[in-house]
Amino acid sequence: MSAYDSVHRLFGRISSLEDAGGILSWDRDTMMPVGAAGRRATVMATLSGLQHEMLTKPEVADQLNRADAEGDPWRQANLDEMIRLHARAVAVPGDLVEALSRAGSEAEMVWRQARKDSDFKALLPALQTVLDLTRESAAAVGEALNLSPYDALLDGFDPGMTQATITPIFDTLARELPSLIRDVLAAQAARPPVGQVGQSPFPIPAQEQLGLRMMRRVGFDMTRGRLDVSAHPFCGGATSDVRITTRYEENDFLPAFLGVMHETGHALYEQGLPQDWMGQPVGRARGMTMHESQSLLLEMQVTRSRAFAEFAAPVMAEAFGSNDSWGAENLYRHMTRVEPGFIRVDADEVTYPAHILTRYELEVAMIDGKLALKDLPDAFNGRIRDLLGLEVPDDRRGCLQDIHWPLGLWGYFPCYALGALTAAQLFAAARAAVPDLDNGIAKGDFTSLLGWLRKAVHERASSVSTETIVREATGSNLGAEAYLAHVRRRYIDDAG
């Protein structure tokens, strides 16, 4: 077997273990009986540990050195990804990888109860363990790759992304946002009040059927995925088996519906990756910024548009029973309502970046050792007060709302905001490239958009960098301009 074939086979087997972990993780959050939690944590830690052992075997470095891409750019990109993943892995001892996986599983279970009870203190010991292990791991990777610990974490979610890149973009946002939010709220206040949309209760089976119908309509392949229920919506599963979840409330169908569209955006990306490179590093999605851009493009740019509301209002009326309040314009007003609030995942796209700026600043401080966990609730509430003018009433609606830190996912949050910027930039480019895009959406036809995304983003997988994908798809580097223009156009100029 050639050196290339050896590492190709190795990464293929590692990918199988990742897929096994993906289904076990989905199962844990949707199906698993509560008494199995401890054992499941052991099983998942073993899977992570084995992947790490396989990747860090002594002969792998030599095989990667000798492997020949034979001038094939995809093969070369695959090899580059392998080398990057290998370098990250050898930096961290296997015991630490297993300990982090186990601590994350355990903290997640504690978090479920602590969030319910709004009891940050109950989470503190488990979260401290996860943070300590994350810092240890980040320091080791950073040292190996000559990055700061926080940049080492970022690189794990969005390869090549650094604080140096993020800072000027986030500075622009921080500068523009306060007055933008003020202007948007003023424009909104000047418009007539919005009527209710439909009549609660909205039966959960009807909500589920609506979600499934819309998923199929935008292009989700139901033979290679599922929709289920979990406490915190996610897109997970495995290759050729993309599983999204949502959570339903009977008194309002919009949160679950918009959540389904959000996760469907992730899922379309996964389902559009090139089959030929299935199970290989280059065949994977290009980092979390790009992933979030796909979910936010579908949720924010498409679903909350006036064109989509025209298509969706009659479908919803049919799903829940018709009455007078199902007008498209009224639905659109509901989906674009701006209101500073506590919950990140329920936030509108105008105030959303404030939630990320808060978390970004705090998580950098936690990793740098400048913020003790016991001080997190006060610091969190302070930043929400500063940025959104809101007084957080309890930790359930504050620093306990997100699953990321209990799972050890420091460095992930900025990708959400970068994803929102990328989504705006990509959608503007799609509009320019596909002249009749909005008319198509208004008729429920998403084929042109999906076709454009397939070529511009999905099929490129990890063959080039995030920067290159954005630049080649949109003609300019990633920045905040398209996002800010979009917000002004939709929320101040009221242009859809």
Add this chain to the structure above:
Amino acid sequence: MSAYDSVHRLFGRISSLEDAGGILSWDRDTMMPVGAAGRRATVMATLSGLQHEMLTKPEVADQLNRADAEGDPWRQANLDEMIRLHARAVAVPGDLVEALSRAGSEAEMVWRQARKDSDFKALLPALQTVLDLTRESAAAVGEALNLSPYDALLDGFDPGMTQATITPIFDTLARELPSLIRDVLAAQAARPPVGQVGQSPFPIPAQEQLGLRMMRRVGFDMTRGRLDVSAHPFCGGATSDVRITTRYEENDFLPAFLGVMHETGHALYEQGLPQDWMGQPVGRARGMTMHESQSLLLEMQVTRSRAFAEFAAPVMAEAFGSNDSWGAENLYRHMTRVEPGFIRVDADEVTYPAHILTRYELEVAMIDGKLALKDLPDAFNGRIRDLLGLEVPDDRRGCLQDIHWPLGLWGYFPCYALGALTAAQLFAAARAAVPDLDNGIAKGDFTSLLGWLRKAVHERASSVSTETIVREATGSNLGAEAYLAHVRRRYIDDAG
């Protein structure tokens, strides 16, 4: 780390991979979208292959040689199990293990359609691949352990079991069964006709609720398990997470209900294994004969008894709505109705062994190379004609009905009949040890029975042999006598 600690850790990790495979397998049969089948086969083959690699690493033999049980009988039994599993594993090349797992997954998917279409020819190529690989594997294990290929397969399902042990017991059955079935049918014909039980349709949600209620009642711990739906009922899942399935028909609730009780018998065994040895070989259930004995004890000995019918009839009437035909005696007559039929899993306990004698004889011939697969349907139908006097109308109701051979599980079928004999022998012993057993069952109190089974069977796990468990629990060696006495008592003497 001591040699014992090394192998203890190794087998613990292997057990984690088995648990991962258990959940993936459950998921495949209950949840997985159809387009994921190919990839899932790859993932599961990788998991199997890794377990095999871990077990057959060169240093393991040496560690097993040096490991010291320090006079602890459970530790010694654990070590003995490790040595047995290791010897089986080193006999088979890793490539063959992966190929067999993949071929089994693929044949299973083909079988689902082929059974639907009653098209044996469609299954033939995939099944031939599985058979060829199974024979190759059986020959290798047999050579290493000085067993015939078929005995090597048996040993994989019921350690230590051989054709030499089975033959005299099955000879007794084959000698007694024809006249016994005749006598039973004559006795049944002499009794008044049986009325219908309840009124179809039986809504599936009500059937599911009834199943869950009865599972809990007999002792299933719902915090460590689930009930779901699959095409072929099974008990699977993982440690601390036992997942049983059933399939529902609206026009008759008894098949699903009795299936749930059957799988619950398996599940109670798994849930009763000693926590202290979780994830270690000695902590596992003691082979498939004992496992089937637990399912058949609950389904055949307990659930289909007159005492159980007294308890269950009012519960069922409540579940489906009351009417005159819900008498306990009438329900009992339905559950003990004897009628030679085509489908093994629907067979009564009197004719059931005929289905196993058929499969046993044919699968020995397939493994010995004396029966070509293309001749299987005719051979199968011929034996059913001989033993039950029935003309098999299509392969769906013949040799395509069971999942075992497509999955590569030659050598499994005899455990069902041996399990039925063990169940009868154990239940007779439980009756002798717990004087008020039947009165308890009639009141829906299963605690004494479960307590007896926990001590006599479940908590012993794999610390001693099947033979020893049976002998110490019942005072005599495994044989057909208790089963034959049970059939005469219940079906000829009409004594419940």
